[in-house]
Amino acid sequence: MEKELDQVRIRKEKVQRLREMGIDPFPYIFFRTHFSEEVKENFDSLEEKEVVVAGRLVSRRLHGKAGFVHIEDDRGRIQIYFKYDTLQDRYALVKLLDLGDFIGVKGKVFRTKTGEVTVWAENVELLSKALHPPPEKYHGLKDIELRYRNRHLDLMANPEVRDRFRMRTRIIQGIREFFVKEGFLEVETPVLQPRYGGAFARPFITHYNALDRDYFLRIANEIYLKRLIIGGFEKVFEMGKMFRNEGLDRFHNPEFTNLEAYQAYADYNVMMELVENLFLYLSKDVLKKDSFTFQGMEIVIKEKWERITYFGALEKYTGIDFYPLDKEETKRKAEELGVDTEGKVTKGKILDAIFDKCVQPDLVQPVFVIDYPVDITPLAKKKRGDDNLVERFEPFMAMTEIGNAYSELNNPEEQKERFLFQQSLREKGDMEATPIDEDFIQAMMYGMPPTGGLGLGVDRVVMLLLDVPSIRDAILFPQLRE
RNA sequence: GGGCCGUUAGCUCAGCAGGUAGAGCACCGGCCUUUUAAGCCGGGAGUCGCAGGUUCGAAUCCUGCACGGCUCACCA
Incomplete structure (x- = not known):
């Protein structure tokens, strides 16, 4: 690894602070009652009911003694509302959360004044601390090489x-x-x-x-x-x-x-x-x-x-009936068509090259x-x-x-x-x-x-x-x- | 393998008449108890892909290499 990123160092320090607070940054298990999607789809029956959701922290808008975050699970995202008055001492944990962390939240379902279905956290647990910041939230991960080499980031x-x-x-x-x-x-x-x-x-x-x-x-x-x-x-x-x-x-x-x-x-x-x-x-x-x-x-x-024969297709798109031709004649015709016959050992191989160039581009349906x-x-x-x-x-x-x-x-x-x-x-x-x-x-x-x-x-x-x-x-x- | 293009902060990108590096997000500090890419103020962060060369001076020009993309070739 190259030099440690500043943000990584800061997150590691947070892990230390969490441990000092008696919080395990990497606990073993968590029981949730609902996926994000279920909470949103069943709002009418869940309103004011308690649910337990879990997911990765993907956005964060904290303002002093209250704040909103979104967590993402396998089926989507849901907003969580954290309020000091509700969480009291537990609010200290909220302040140590970073994008990418996994958290579990217990709370009542409500709708904010802008209409978004949200869970009002009565308790929050850290389920796993992310030590590295995630890719950018708005533009996503564009770099193609990074996307293929680090597919986990692409998926995230x-x-x-x-x-x-x-x-x-x-x-x-x-x-x-x-x-x-x-x-x-x-x-x-x-x-x-x-x-x-x-x-x-x-x-x-x-x-x-x-x-x-x-x-x-x-x-x-x-x-x-x-x-x-x-x-x-x-x-x-x-x-x-x-x-x-x-x-x-x-x-x-x-x-x-x-x-x-x-x-x-x-x-x-x-x-x-x-x-x-x-x-x-x-x-x-x-x-x-x-x-x-x-x-x-x-x-x-x-x-x-549709069904079309191989030689029929060749004839349809080149105007040439290759069936009776021998290898040499085929090769000559191929070159006339601008097809490279270098290294083609048999008539079949030459025909394949002609097919790829002249016929295949027309096979749409x-x-x-x-x-x-x-x-x-x-x-x-x-x-x-x-x-x-x-x-x-x-x-x-x-x-x-x-x-x-x-x-x-x-x-x-x-x-x-x-x-x-x-x-x-x-x-x-x-x-x-x-x-x-x-x-x-x-x-x-x-x-x-x-x-x-x-x-x-x-x-x-x-x-x-x-x-x-x-x-x-x-x-x-x-x-x-x- | 050939041609063209690309590689700058964790991410998305700007900077290229050659004068020693910037923005947004992210991060840190402060304010903020219903926000939606939250906001305002302040701050930190880069071996500019790697190695050579030209030059007083290179992210910027040249050469080579690596990796990637497109494309041609190869290949069902």
Whole structure:
């Protein structure tokens, strides 16, 4: 720590004085009868009745032998009136209170002459002394770096931030409720994995000392969840953290929350309906409205989303049918479109770059982009009637990709070939290519039912529904450089 | 990783023709027994992100670094 702040020194001296007065500045427990909100909402029945409230001191207007303060609890703020005539000796404690302290107050509910519902303190107890002054009361805490690094201060100073994270939790609970209601079993799979797969991304590597072997933080849980389907569970889901060793930006945090759900006897069409129903559920039960705005774009949650094929979308927005083109021709066209193809190993990767630049900015209303090229999707089943495509879709809205889903590949021999192809990409220098997973192939040998799978970026869903432009404002403790 | 911008009191910010640091809130003292960003009077508080350089003199100009933001690239 650097030099002690004057105000901190003064507060520590107050702690000393309180102890000399026989007051414990850090007592253990307090019983309250009402939240601030309850007192205010039930004023008519509580007027002149005694209540006990508790909270953090957030404003203070003392004038000599009387004064007003506001305390803040989990549900809001309420004003407290302190008067020397009522408190007598106890008024000495009031004079030693600082902004940020936690106090408990017993008193009768009344209305001041300006009409504010207030508790007239008959007793006041210090519940915890704050040694450091809080952020500024009027402007709040603006400094973005401070807000992310010291989220407790951000939450303290900016009530709208608390509201936002309460809403995040409700959305997450809503997602969980929806899948449980649909009959999915919530499971937990390893975060620490001896090999990684299920997505294209570089992993975080860690070392397991007892085994003297490198392990990986999961980039996805897909393989484990499918092994559960092989084991006989018909509907499973997991919501949890994934870790991808990549850059930070408005839409990416290396540690993020993901939902994956797998359903036996289903294909990607069933999973599209599941996504439609999930959003209907969220809009009805959480948002309580059937549209929302993200960065000025009004998004309407409909029962049925538009579906457009991957190549169809590319053709619609570039005028070029990429389907018949080989890698070289695709590359040429990409460059004509001004798309950077540097380091793109396959036609699929080049197409992805074109898609991101030319198509994605037009995907505003909820839409499923379906039927992707096979080479960028090693775990999905081939499209019925077209070996160059797989049955895969990505849900988009507000120009943002929010998930990924397939008719899951369940033929172990084909799975092996796909892994071998990925292996060859790896050898060509594509570090995101999926490594081969023999255990998974072996598991699939025992028989895996036809299965639909879905992955959903939960943080991105939160961003969209709450109109939060940066993932750092959708995650309580976003990753920052140390 | 590239480009642009930012970093001054606990917080929000001003100060930048280069002359040695300011305001509001917060804090301390005084007055004040119904206030609402309470008020009035007085006071304390800063290694101006860090390190170099130019200069008689740097918060201010230059260079490098750190951290952050936006953006491009990378990345589902």
